Amino acid sequence: MHATMTNGQQQIHAAFAKARAAGRCAVLPFVTAGYPDVATTEQLLRELPAAGADLIEIGFPFSDPIADGPVIAESMHLALLAGITPDAIFDLVARAKPTVPVLAMVSISIVERMGREAFIARAVQSGFSGFIVPDADPATAEALSVEAGRHGAGFCALISPTTADARLASLARHSTGFIYLLARVGVTGERTDAPEITERVSRLRAITSAPIAAGFGIATKEHIAAVGAAGADGAIVGSAIVRKMTDACKNGESAAAAALSLVRSYR
Helix, strand or coil: CCCCCCCHHHHHHHHHHHHHHCCCCEEEEEEECCCCCHHHHHHHHHHHHHHCCCCEEEECCCCCCCCCCHHHHHHHHHHHHCCCCHHHHHHHHHHHCCCCCEEEECCHHHHHHHCHHHHHHHHHHHCCCEEECCCCCHHHHHHHHHHHHHCCCEEECEECCCCCHHHHHHHHHHCCCCEEEECCCCCCCCCCCCCCCHHHHHHHHCCCCCCEEEECCCCCHHHHHHHHHCCCCEEEECHHHHHHHHHHHHCCCCHHHHHHHHHHHHC
């Protein structure tokens, strides 16, 4: 599905619908842009869809990672040292022309530095379908959702285990892409246990028809199955993929091959 055919919101919803029609939970791998280098990120954008990615999240490296655990924080640090910039990320996505929806996971400070309108316009033009801005306050998230909507792109609000019921409806309303359900409290990272999200998924289902994807601490095929069994539409895997890439780099192996192999195992 190419960017010219349909807008970002439709692409995101169609990707979840396709997975649902196949009777499975959508797989959303997260990669840090520019880690270990730009060529690897570009290769992953081209090859992850065939390996089983239904949507792809691209992390914009930031000097002060928000909720990222040590694995992703270190990958961001190294990508920044190697000189990655938002402009370079836009360029690499435009070159890669990914065949599944790509979402920008980005700190509000990066967005504000470029200007909200300019950032969103440039991202959509490059081929991004949607935005996840974990550290945006409620009013800013609402404004970003509106701005993204003007460009046809989706906005994905984060809902944590501690989000009050009173806030759920408003967050769900701004989630024109999908709802990013944080499976656990704390920072990202791999865990051994599957997250318990059934009750929160059903509370959300009661107020919204938006797709729900769970992230934080999801590392194995079993975790993904548990997320699907809890009623969520998708599972987001970040630290497990980045760690596999880091291990490959240390062993002089291909980081891209390691990531692709892990994603294939999820399907």
